[in-house]
Amino acid sequence: MTFERSPRIAVGPAPDERLVRAVTNGGGVPCDLGDAPDALIWTDGPDSFPDSLPLSVRWVQLPAAGVERWLSEGIIRANPQVTWTSAAGAYSAAVAEHALMLLLAGVRSLPAHLAATSWTPEAFYPTLGTLRGSTVGIIGAGGIGRALIPMLAALGAHALAVTRSGRPVPGAVETYPVERIDEIWPLADHFVVAAPSTTETEQLVGAAELAAMKPTAWVINVARGRLVDTDALVDALSQGSIAGAGLDVTDPEPLPDGHPLWSLPNAMITPHDSNPPAVRLPAYVDHVVENVTRFASGLDLVAAIDPSAGY
Template sequence: MRTILCLPGFTEEQQAAVRLAAPELSIVFGQKDGTEDYYYQEAEVIFGWDAKVKEVALQEGTKLRWVQSWSSGIDSLPLELLEKRGILLTDASGVHARSVSETAVAMMMGLSRGIAAAVRNQQTRVWESPKSLAELNGGTVAIVGAGEIGREVARLARAFDMRVIAVRRSGRSMSEADIVYDVARLDDALREADYVVNILPLTNETEHLFHAERFAVMKSSAYFINVGRGATVRTADLLEALNKGVIAGAGLDVFEQEPLPADHPLWAMPNVILTPHNAGGMTVRNTERLAKLFVSNLAIYLSGETANLRNLVDYKKKY
């Protein structure tokens, strides 16, 4: 019998919605304490990802035909093997837009308003105000990688009366932005911005896109926020830019090496906010959106119109 394996995370109500969408299929909901290999071997569809998907479900002769990732970023998945096996892959683009954009804006405010420094001072009971404070209103934010998350960052930035520059591969207009630049004008956007929000996926073109020369064109008063992928930034160059005052500070949710080593210099920098790659974490709302995406895609998959799957990954582009 055709089998769908959903890894842990869905509520009973969400499980019922999946069953309703595929009443003629066997649907297995994985357990937090582990799911038997047999179900990975039998699965035609897998929602989610864990080590067993690669170890068991991607073997020769696999029955697997479609994986719905619960993450927007899929660079950590074995894309070449998935493509070789002829398996469809859809990501969760758009699902985490609200939570990631809220993290980005929280970092912007935490740095500009001195909140990050105040939290550090609170631990040692030091009454001290930063030498300078900034405001979001009237400032310019450059959103690099203006997809679904970028649109949401832009919407929030507009609420603070900010000027919004969107940097998009296509250069196509975006109603939420005041101006759109294509990637050839990235440096122009960096020169104008008081806040740079990086939301880029990791591809061959974006790896280490942010390096010393890029930080050098930014304002010395500007803040760099990374909620995209860690390897889009050359960490050593960012460290140097922060140490030398080339830029004012950074808010980082993603890193080239994760977990970030305990002895890494970034931990101790007073002008840096770090979060443990949880901007897109599975909040209640994110789980609801992801369940709706999967149920919607499941109906499309079962209809045979797989080319119409939402967020279908192009293995050549790696997103």
Template structure:
């Protein structure tokens, strides 16, 4: 068994991987994904933070590769041609980002309900707004979560703790704690007209790309708020900008965009009913140690011939 691992994690990984898989050979690649030795016999690759083209080139150098681990939940930019063309097992890091992202969703919700932006700007202006500000409660408000994976479930738990009613969708339609109604497939569309908050937490796949467009926005209530912490390409950005500009919906909290970084001239920056954040909802000092612990546990399982955690269906895209 030979593993190719990121040099950037060597201090944290080496001893733990050797303990999990005694006798394994280790090779390392630098920040440009350049291996430090011959890698023709590598059967395990841990990807780190480089682009899809670089991943494709690295995998092409690994004819014996059998297992690829990805340090994120979304696998859309890891399903490169070199990976799809071969029988390579893929695992992801689904679940490690659930807590910070779910907390970030509640930041958007509370910011909108309690008008935090207005209150902070009035503080900066030393202006006492008093009862002029219109505040809302979260109790009994309906949150629709599109995608009840580990992140969606973590969002549901936190929304329920605030007294919100939660409805969500998942492929299986199986029950989820804290979710009063679970909808299968595309049945979430029938709830758009009832939801106070609509949260997109689905993976980016050929089926979800562009699935939230003008028709879905038109089905939302004018006082409803859209939150996207999944992938920007799931939402038709032009339709969203139009809906926000015309006041068709109350506003949006957006952490992901079709183009990242979001260009300075992009109209979303200037819309007063949009909370733009720079794809940081997943950030936490706990992410790195969780990523390493998950990978090391899977190395132990791989060496022992046990089933791995977080196996991805690369044809489904998650």
């Protein structure tokens, strides 16, 4: 779609000055949702989304990278005339950094060090490792995985990537299509789960997958909790069949008080804060500027949502 004028773009449900400026910086004209906008930059979740959109709206930008609720609640399919975009890719660097932090902490036995109350270095020697020379399987090498690969390379680690298509991912030693994912579990030393949440990826990492991993493997999940079978993970951690897990997301979420994962010494939990507010909004602003610029120029938008794929 091309414009003979600057596109009119609403920001809502509550206008945010930084996003309004982003609309202007991208070549759009800020307006209210009731003033027949060409597009809508959304700042909230699906619960507050309007029951109907003005017929003039041709594009909606969502603030989240994961859009499973928008799909499951039928909001996107209820507006087939609209091009929907997510924030996929906008937060990749921050989340990849968090994943690397969890992985390094696990490999270097940081939880055990933090729990120690006496100077006993020999107690840590059996579990202390390094990422240098190791192979990390990246399950879902989209924006987060692609941002993580050079971070791993800087530490001397290699990446095996799994994607839906199997097309080569830059920097990965090898890329596997999802149909060959079973090959990767015994090959890699550690795993980072960064795939989108869809019906096909639910409990992608279960008892069989955990059993196929090396006993020294750490599993890091920065995607959605439902991609990992929590009960199977608790069993694997309790039995020591894998070295540990670093989870920024859990199933259920929030993780209830008293859940076994809280007390397992080889489980690290962060409360879904890999993309904190101080980092999130500036990244979203940059993403909005990019897509408004593309929208005004008639170019393909970044992170267009494919309802049939689930992301």
